[in-house]
Amino acid sequence: MTGTLAIVGFGLSTIGPGIATGLIFAAYINGLARQPEARGLLQPIAFLGFALAEALALFGLVLAFVLK
Amino acid sequence: MSDTGKKPGSPNEEGAFWSIIGYLVSGLLIWGGGGLLLDKWLGTSFLGIGGLLLGVTSAIYLIWLRFIRD
Amino acid sequence: MISQSATPTNPGFVPPGAKDFQFPPIWGDSIYLTKPVILIGLSVVIISSFLLAATRNKAVVPGRLQFAGEGVYTLVRNTLGRDVIGPEYLKFVPLLFSIFCFILVNNIFGIVPLIQFPTMSHIGFPVAVMIFSYVTYHYIGVEKHGLVKYLKDICFMPGIPKPVYLILTPVEILTYFVTRPLTLSLRLFANMFAGHLLLLVFAFGGEYLISSGLIMKVLGVFSFGMAVGLSFFELGIQCLQAYIFTLLSALYIAGALAEGH
Numbered sequence: 222m223t224g225t226l227a228i229v230g231f232g233l234s235t236i237g238p239g240i241a242t243g244l245i246f247a248a249y250i251n252g253l254a255r256q257p258e259a260r261g262l263l264q265p266i267a268f269l270g271f272a273l274a275e276a277l278a279l280f281g282l283v284l285a286f287v288l289k
Numbered sequence: 290m291s292d293t294g295k296k297p298g299s300p301n302e303e304g305a306f307w308s309i310i311g312y313l314v315s316g317l318l319i320w321g322g323g324g325l326l327l328d329k330w331l332g333t334s335f336l337g338i339g340g341l342l343l344g345v346t347s348a349i350y351l352i353w354l355r356f357i358r359d
Numbered sequence: 360m361i362s363q364s365a366t367p368t369n370p371g372f373v374p375p376g377a378k379d380f381q382f383p384p385i386w387g388d389s390i391y392l393t394k395p396v397i398l399i400g401l402s403v404v405i406i407s408s409f410l411l412a413a414t415r416n417k418a419v420v421p422g423r424l425q426f427a428g429e430g431v432y433t434l435v436r437n438t439l440g441r442d443v444i445g446p447e448y449l450k451f452v453p454l455l456f457s458i459f460c461f462i463l464v465n466n467i468f469g470i471v472p473l474i475q476f477p478t479m480s481h482i483g484f485p486v487a488v489m490i491f492s493y494v495t496y497h498y499i500g501v502e503k504h505g506l507v508k509y510l511k512d513i514c515f516m517p518g519i520p521k522p523v524y525l526i527l528t529p530v531e532i533l534t535y536f537v538t539r540p541l542t543l544s545l546r547l548f549a550n551m552f553a554g555h556l557l558l559l560v561f562a563f564g565g566e567y568l569i570s571s572g573l574i575m576k577v578l579g580v581f582s583f584g585m586a587v588g589l590s591f592f593e594l595g596i597q598c599l600q601a602y603i604f605t606l607l608s609a610l611y612i613a614g615a616l617a618e619g620h
Contacts, residue, residue, distance in 0.1 A: 265357035270350045272309050276345045279313050283321055283341060304443075305609040308534075311542055314535035320526075347526045354516050 227285040234281030241274035305356050312355075317341060317347030372567045375559035380480060380552070398478045399599040402464040414570040419506075435459050435605065443609040444616065451612055454495060458488060462547065466597035469555055470590045477597065485544040485604075492608040493540045500615030509615075543607055550600050554593045561586035 251268040252259060324340020327333070382394040413428030421429060435456045440448040462479060469477030479485050500509045513535050514528050561582050568579030 268305060268309065268352065268356050269349075271306065272313065275310060276313055276349065279310075279317055280341065280345070283317055287325060287337070289291050304607070304614075307542070307610075308606055311534050311538045312530065314542065315538040316530045318538070319529050319533050343526070344530075347530050349514070350523075351527055351530060354519065358518075 227288060231281050231285035234285075235278055238278035238281075241277075242271060245270040279280045282283065308355070309352050312348045312351050313345065316346075316351070317342035318344070320347065339346030374594075375556060375563050378554075379559055393475060395478045395481050395484070398465065398468055398474065398476065399484065402461065402468070402478070406460050406464055431460070432456060437608045439602075439605050443606065444613045447616065451495075451609070454491070455605050455609055458492065459601055460606060462488065462604055463598065463601040464618075466551060468596070469551065469597060470593055475481070477551040477555055479547055479600075480555050482544070482548045485547040488604070489540050489544040492543070492611065496608070496611040496615045499612055503616055539611065543604065547600050547604050550596060554596055558586055558589055558593065561589060564618055 245267055249263055252263050299329040321337070321341035321344045324343070327340075328335075328337040385392050385394065386398065406557055409424075410428060413424045416422065416425070418425065418602055436448075436452050439455055439459070440452045465478040465484065467477075468474045469480070503509075504512065513533055515524060516527065516531070519527070565579045565582030565586060568575045568582055571579075
């Protein structure tokens with residue numbers, strides 16, 4: 222078995238954003254279920270949090286390919 | 290026409306999530322990739338990481354403009 | 360670095376990899392006629408004959424076959440066409456319905472016994488389907504707004520200071536012309552490739568374990584059980600990916616039709 226350690230690092234770095242995305246949407250769905258009329262207020266916050274968490278995952282992907 | 294209360298043609302939620310990923314990928318690709326290529330060419334080391342940060346910042350600013358501002 | 364000792368009697372476990380996606384030519388030595396190509400043809404025959412059979416005896420009270428056909432069509436027309444695209448949706452339903460059926464049948468080949476190969480795990484096929492959707496949504500946008508206004512809408516977001524355009528416009532252009540089609544086809548390809556590889560790992564591993572010692576045989580049976588269970592999991596992924604591909608095509612068409620995107 223051969224491979225690069227960078228890919229293992231990428232695998233580890235996706236755990237955090239994965240959990241973060243799960244938490245963001247859990248809170249978003251929870252909020253919508255309690256108060257459906259708050260959608261307009263919650264949706265931008267959920268999008269922004271999702272974008273920030275996803276940016277970290279993509280950083281990991283880029284650095285896994287770049288750092289040798 | 291639609292009974293889900295969504296304005297037809299407006300970016301709805303599923304679309305927004307995929308668009309967010311698309312913007313982040315292209316921001317990282319164009320500025321981060323450009324910075325890394327300049328690094329290779331000029332022999333510096335700060336342009337790559339600066340480009341990656343600029344790419345993420347511009348992508349998140351674009352997401353803010355498109356989905357969050359209004 | 361983990362290396363396994365290999366002896367002539369026990370050659371060691373050979374993990375499945377990208378080589379398991381390459382098929383020998385079926386007839387002669389023509390590289391154009393392999394298993395995926397045969398499967399694409401088979402899928403066209405299956406879809407055509409199913410839809411012809413479902414619509415041949417049209418009745419007000421639908422039979423079983425007509426009910427199934429109408430169910431798929433209603434799903435695509437209402438949730439993917441009407442709710443996403445809006446008033447002009449009817450023009451695009453044939454395209455969306457063809458894409459959905461084609462991808463769905465080709466994905467499900469991955470878990471049908473004796474076939475067991477999702478055609479979409481070869482990158483060429485998702486790219487070919489993507490080209491239809493890509494050309495359609497740009498053509499529709501240009502036709503509706505005119506070339507100059509369409510490109511201007513893509514490149515310049517309203518309401519930001521002028522120097523910022525220098526940073527944002529390349530990102531926008533890359534998103535619309537490269538990243539969107541790239542992610543559209545890569546998502547389908549990667550899901551099918553990884554899913555098939557996952558099933559291969561459990562099936563090959565089970566086969567290898569069963570040919571080893573006594574305790575390993577029990578684990579091998581467990582591994583085969585996992586492969587069967589994961590097949591049903593894969594069925595869900597395969598339907599979901601066909602749905603997402605069609606949904607995103609509809610969303611891009613809707614975006615091209617909308618004012619200012």
